[in-house]
Amino acid sequence: MASSTHEASSSALGYLFQAQLALLELLRGAEERPDGAISLELHDDVAWEADGRPVDLLQVKHHIRGVRTLGDKDDDVWRTVQSWMDTHDPGDADGPWLTLMTTQQARPGSAMAALRLEGRDPVAALDLLTAAAKESEAKGTKGARERFLELPVPERAVFVRRMRVVDSSPTIDDVDGAVRTRLRAGLPQGHEDPFMRQLWAWWHEQTVEMLQKRRTSVSVDRLMASVSRIRDDYTAGRLPTLVDRGDFPAEAEEELADACFVHQLQWVGAARQLNKAMVDYYRAYQQTVEWLEDDLVGIDELAQFEGNLSDEWGREFDWMLDDLGEDATDAERERAGRELLRKTLDQTRYQIRERYDEAFFARGKHHELADRGRIGWHPDFEERVTALTRAARA
Secondary structure, X not given: OHHHHHHHHHHHHHHHHHHHHHHHHHHHOOOOOOOOEEEEOOOOOEEEEEOOEEEEEEEEEOOOOOOOEEOOOOHHHXXXXXXXXXXXXXXXXXXXXXXXXXXXXXXXXXXXXXOEOOOOOHHHHHHHHHHHHXXXXXXXXXXXXXXXXXXXXXXXXXXXXXXXXXXXXOOOOOXXXXXXXXXXXXXXXXXXXXXXXXXXXXXXHHHHHHHOOOOOOEEHHHHHHHHHHHHHXXXXXXXXXXXXXXXXXXXXXXXXXXXXXXXXXXXXOOHHHHHHHHHHHHHHHHHHHHHHHOOOOOHHHHXXXXXXXXXXXXHHHHHHHHHHOOOOXXXXXXXXXXXXXXXXXXXXXXXXXXXEOOHHHHHHHHHXXXXXXXXXXXXXXXXXXHXXXXXXXX
């Protein structure tokens, strides 16, 4: 069981590494292939495309146990060769490049070393790989080696000439650092960590879409546009949105069911708004926590924003009371409170930052203020909040 668990975790780690390395490769090849795109599990583990056609097939190999060398008789080599023979015609001189990317180091004097990008010698690699195929006695690679040797010599030469090796690639622990290095000129100073969290979250969405075949590839242009968009969130007057609607956990609705702001909504007959209000409240709260942790906003800035919201609400609340008069019925008071709720949540006069206009944040902050009893919707909300607090303490 332990061995099976280890194999499963290694495979899962390998798939995760493959997806992460694809982002690094997209950044690494941006200058060489500005019109290119990267795909996952379409033509190969990872593949470069041009005009929808694969131009470079990447086999990705990840090893977590130390740094050991890669020799010409190793399983990784022949599994890769087998995959390439299955995917494309080995003898197609116009076929795509065939690149092995591995965290291992190519063994000196091997075909793998001869196929490194710098100092490539495909002629020497052909002789070395042919010799390895003949000499190896490994049962697990026998089929791939025999098939390789069955190729006519000219086709075998073309096949090896299309091969390349990128060894000593970053491990999964090092990919984030390598991506940061590639983006160093574009990272927002002082906010590198939240920027990278956003970039990886965006890339996760792209990989899921590619694996589910909703998207065939991600282009260099798309990546750079997303990098620019995320980076712009850290410029003056703007803020990044770090909490999505989908981040609202199922258990949160039950936990918030007895919150003060929920009672406030029920007092004015806004029951249909409860779930939306809970989501806005939760997102705004979590968003505030993350901004504070990343030093993107200050306590004073938040206090000023909340003060502005409270002041604006107070003016509208007074108008509501004046319009109602003292003889208003319970139904009229409830209706007036519901209209105040709608008007207040729709107002966009005040924003936390000049260029940050996400509506959920202001709505959620209103619900947060209502939860504290600082604002309310029903004309008698203060008395009701006081009674609610006393009941909770009893």
